[in-house]
Amino acid sequence: MTRRKTSAEPAMPASVQKRRCAVYTRKSTDEGLEKEFNTLDAQREACEAYIASQRAEGWVLVPHGYDDGGFSGGSLERPALQRLLRDIESDQVDVIVVYKIDRLSRSLMDFAKLVEVMDAHGVTFVSVTQSFNTTTSMGRLTLNILLSFAQFEREVIGERIRDKVAASTARGMWMGGKVPLGYEVANRKLVVNDAEAKSVRQVFEFFAETASGTETVQRLQAKRVTSKSGRLLNKGDVYKILNLRTYVGEVEHKGRIYPGEHQAIVPRALWNKVHALLQTSPRARAAQNGRHQTALLKGLIFGLDGRALSPTHSRKKGRMYRYYVAQRVLKEEPTGGDDILRRISAAQIEGAVIGQVRALLRQPEIVAGGWLAARQEAPDLSEEDAREALARLDPLWEELFPAEQQRIIHALVDRVVVGPTGADIRLRVEGLGSLARDLGRGGRAA
Numbered sequence: 001m002t003r004r005k006t007s008a009e010p011a012m013p014a015s016v017q018k019r020r021c022a023v024y025t026r027k028s029t030d031e032g033l034e035k036e037f038n039t040l041d042a043q044r045e046a047c048e049a050y051i052a053s054q055r056a057e058g059w060v061l062v063p064h065g066y067d068d069g070g071f072s073g074g075s076l077e078r079p080a081l082q083r084l085l086r087d088i089e090s091d092q093v094d095v096i097v098v099y100k101i102d103r104l105s106r107s108l109m110d111f112a113k114l115v116e117v118m119d120a121h122g123v124t125f126v127s128v129t130q131s132f133n134t135t136t137s138m139g140r141l142t143l144n145i146l147l148s149f150a151q152f153e154r155e156v157i158g159e160r161i162r163d164k165v166a167a168s169t170a171r172g173m174w175m176g177g178k179v180p181l182g183y184e185v186a187n188r189k190l191v192v193n194d195a196e197a198k199s200v201r202q203v204f205e206f207f208a209e210t211a212s213g214t215e216t217v218q219r220l221q222a223k224r225v226t227s228k229s230g231r232l233l234n235k236g237d238v239y240k241i242l243n244l245r246t247y248v249g250e251v252e253h254k255g256r257i258y259p260g261e262h263q264a265i266v267p268r269a270l271w272n273k274v275h276a277l278l279q280t281s282p283r284a285r286a287a288q289n290g291r292h293q294t295a296l297l298k299g300l301i302f303g304l305d306g307r308a309l310s311p312t313h314s315r316k317k318g319r320m321y322r323y324y325v326a327q328r329v330l331k332e333e334p335t336g337g338d339d340i341l342r343r344i345s346a347a348q349i350e351g352a353v354i355g356q357v358r359a360l361l362r363q364p365e366i367v368a369g370g371w372l373a374a375r376q377e378a379p380d381l382s383e384e385d386a387r388e389a390l391a392r393l394d395p396l397w398e399e400l401f402p403a404e405q406q407r408i409i410h411a412l413v414d415r416v417v418v419g420p421t422g423a424d425i426r427l428r429v430e431g432l433g434s435l436a437r438d439l440g441r442g443g444r445a446a
Contacts, residue, residue: 016058021095023047023065026103030070040067043099050128073106088121101127180246181228182265190262197265199225203241204270211277213238296350296406304419322346341418356425357412
């Protein structure tokens with residue numbers, strides 16, 4: 001707002017020292033600031049009128065204003081206030097003029113800091129509705145009393161807000177904040193986003209099945225499950241989702257649980273199952289998972305001596321390593337030279353076998369042979385249905401559960417013989433027949 005100079009304003013005596021006055025205005029919220037004449041304008045007008053009345057004392061208005069719209073008085077981190085402090089430190093201001101002292105600060109401690117800065121640079125402070133002067137002891141006492149009441153008022157307002165939040169939460173209302181994955185906001189209420197809700201349920205289902213945050217993340221990332229921002233979910237995201245009671249239709253406030261107004265995404269039984277698992281330490285869950293880890297080639301892998309290799313595992317620095325170990329090593333028998341493989345990495349040999357099986361599924365002549373074999377027990381199965389069913393299996397391999405992968409491997413692999421120089425993988429093409437029959441009828445590989 002530009003101040004208009006009128007002929008009624010008194011002229012400044014030549015002997016009076018010039019006092020540069022800065023007007024500071026503030027409003028806690030941004031409500032109404034879009035109006036042509038708002039509360040900041042009203043504060044500024046009153047302050048400028050006061051400065052004009054003191055022109056005979058040498059008071060002049062600095063050319064730029066300091067307006068903080070939408071900033072609380074409980075903090076000094078306000079852009080216009082920080083700019084004012086910089087101008088004070090660079091000796092561009094002599095007097096700060098405000099409508100009320102709580103416009104400058106509602107905190108006694110913060111105001112003490114401001115007064116310290118003002119004193120260091122010879123700056124005084126004036127409230128146009130609470131007349132006092134900070135250069136006198138009585139003015140400082142008055143200031144402290146007024147600030148105490150301002151701080152008290154701010155604390156009372158805070159208590160009222162907290163009470164309102166608590167009462168609204170007890171009624172199950174959503175009180176704002178970051179919108180959880182699986183929901184959108186409509187009319188200040190949470191409504192289910194069906195596409196995201198499916199992802200949330202997958203998080204709970206995968207964890208309930210695996211009892212492992214790491215494996216849950218691996219499955220979610222294989223399915224390209226993302227957050228609202230489009231980022232792939234990580235382990236931290238998974239545990240936040242698993243512990244957010246919003247998904248079971250509840251709201252939490254200061255340790256108390258209330259029924260929510262919004263619709264639940266996760267069934268109560270699934271929530272209870274997941275949280276029963278979460279009560280167990282991650283180390284204990286990992287050990288349990290290790291005992292039940294699927295050995296993909298159990299019963300299929302043999303050494304050159306014709307004896308089966310047994311699955312086993314070891315741990316190093318909290319990590320589990322899986323192996324297939326020769327019987328002679330397990331029973332501490334003499335190995336009889338270098339022609340016996342003592343052990344082989346499970347990940348290495350299983351990866352080689354899976355690669356052979358997936359390559360098999362990509363060969364048209366092999367798929368056609370599988371259809372012919374399947375027709376013996378399913379004469380109504382068309383070649384196109386069998387081809388489509390088997391073709392879907394390869395790109396979806398990573399999404400299959402370990403038990404599903406094991407069933408397919410046992411259907412298509414006859415024997416794996418390993419030795420010091422390599423592995424001989426013998427496939428069962430006829431196994432494609434039963435697999436094509438099951439998949440072609442709309443069944444899943446489990």
